[in-house]
Amino acid sequence: GQQVMQIPQYQHVQEGEDFTTYCNSSTTLSNIQWYKQRPGGHPVFLIQLVKSGEVKKQKRLTFQFGEAKKNSSLHITATQTTDVGTYFCAGNSGNTPLVFGKGTRLSVIA
């Protein structure tokens, strides 16, 4: 079945440094979504990418979808303590349920 892999598993950064997490799927995706889960919280939707090569920005966050629609990345510029949490990518093919990666846990040291 479809598998979604994320690296790194953990990332510790100093406040103000940049952060990137990468997501790879074993199959071509119809769309990819990104979620953020704060410590003790539940996943909250951030963004969806649908088109090959698509790039979307949300303030300091930049999301990319690969040309082959099998990989994606999330880049945070100048991290802040409010960025702490686990970032999950999730994808599906057609109308199948979303398959989540294991996430990248981000720690920001002030």
Add this chain to the structure above:
Amino acid sequence: DTGVSQNPRHKITKRGQNVTFRCDPISEHNRLYWYRQTLGQGPEFLTYFQNEAQLEKSRLLSDRFSAERPKGSFSTLEIQRTEQGDSAMYLCASSPTGGAGEKLFFGSGTQLSVL
């Protein structure tokens, strides 16, 4: 819009007991999902409903697990004869129509501990 509601928030049970969790999705949302999450892992798909119809069940899901959504509104997830390996956060999510690419709205989850 009060969001997705899950009850109870925490459940501690002894091995071998049955437990039932409830999920109230966002009103008017037709699609309802159950996911399971363990520490350090991403949400793992269990099953989902389109209105009252259960459309898919994960092959990894034991026969001890059953879910219902009798009137297409709230849903229950029952685990029979619980095992220690069932300890996890059980997350419910809903989406408006179930169309391709819809975002999921998650509840706060039910944390199950099996002793």
